Amino acid sequence: MAIRESKTLSGEPGGLSTLVRAALPAVPGVNRLPGVRKAPASGFTGLAYHRGQVVTERARVDAYAAVCGFPRKDVVPVTFPHLLAFPLHMAIMSDPAFPYAAIGMVHVENTLTAHRPIRIGEALDVTTEVLAPRPHARGVLLDFVTTVSGAGEPAWESTSTYLRRGRSVDGDTTTGLVIADPPSGGIEWRLPANLGRTYASVSGDANPIHLHPLTARALGFPRQIAHGMWTLARSVAAIENRLPGAVTVDVAFKKPVFLPSTVAFAAREDGPGWTFALTDPKDGSPHLQGRTTPG
Incomplete structure (x- = not known):
């Protein structure tokens, strides 16, 4: 799938400031301020963010493996690249162009594909794109599609699907x-x-x-x-x-x-x-x- 032109996530991703930005659109009154106010949902077709040359650091990989029950290896656990994509998820949800508040988004499905093992210490390019909303009986589904590439070739991909309850969009629903x-x-x-x-x-x-x-x-x-x-x-x-x-x-x-x-x-x-x-x-x-x- 061709990824649209993406914004670059610069600086240190995540942290308290990201959570605050994600929460503000759910605060009545504050959610109407410039820079916080969300764009209308009608006509939204997607948004993408990118991080370049993200290094899989041994200390973080080992800490993640210990919490999740993976053995210590010289390659990352198959689910670990999601951590590299998560700051991009939050950047998209916090962007005023994304029409839905992050608070209330429910993660309902996930598909990930590892094309090959990723080595610890490897530098990776990470891009996440959210697609246009899909219809659901209780609202809309939003697919966050991530590609993690090393040496110019995709190494890992995932689709995280979130449900946003509320008004739906036209189209046929899928079973999932x-x-x-x-x-x-x-x-x-x-x-x-x-x-x-x-x-x-x-x-x-x-x-x-x-x-x-x-x-x-x-x-x-x-x-x-x-x-x-x-x-x-x-x-x-x-x-x-x-x-x-x-x-x-x-x-x-x-x-x-x-x-x-x-x-x-x-x-x-x-x-x-x-x-x-x-x-x-x-x-x-x-x-x-x-x-x-x-x-």
């Missing part, structure tokens, strides 16, 4: 990822109350819904929830030694994982790939369902 017969039961993992803060410290995703009960309640949750990308990474880490270097992972995020809690992980080999699920061990309801395919 459906796992007809997900595995059940499996090994149980006990997740601590501070997991969101621990993952935020290595990922840069310090959304208040993940950090403390008070900040989560302020945004409508009874207590803090685990990052969806942590649940994806931890699930992939559990089968990492059975995956090829070139692989596609598709997941659908179902219900939130409240912290602290206990979850059950199960995986099943299906033909050339794997099907996996993270569920509530009390009633078997799904938190996440996914599959892998080679190449």
Whole structure:
């Protein structure tokens, strides 16, 4: 897919200033100020941001691997490049040209493809483009498409799909990822109350819904929830030694994982790939369902 002309994200990405910019459009009154006011949704066709020569640093990769359950290697975990793209997601959501406030965006699906292993210390170019909104029964879907390139060739790609509740757009809705017969039961993992803060410290995703009960309640949750990308990474880490270097992972995020809690992980080999699920061990309801395919 051809990426549109992109804006360059300069300086140190992420941090408190980015979160503040992302939150301001949700504040009544403030959201009408110049530089904060969002463009109208009608006619929005997309927006792209770019970061050049981003180095995969050993200390950060190792910290991420430890939090998510990956072994320490000389190549990055297959889910790690999402951390390089996340500042671009936030830059797009904070841009006045993006018509939707970041607060209230719900990550519902993710597809990532590793074309080859990425070495620690490798310098990479990262581009993320959000496409025009797609219709959904409860609002619109927004696809954030990322390409990570090394030596001029794509090494890793992903599509993160967010739901923005509210008015929809014209068009036919799509079903999205459906796992007809997900595995059940499996090994149980006990997740601590501070997991969101621990993952935020290595990922840069310090959304208040993940950090403390008070900040989560302020945004409508009874207590803090685990990052969806942590649940994806931890699930992939559990089968990492059975995956090829070139692989596609598709997941659908179902219900939130409240912290602290206990979850059950199960995986099943299906033909050339794997099907996996993270569920509530009390009633078997799904938190996440996914599959892998080679190449």
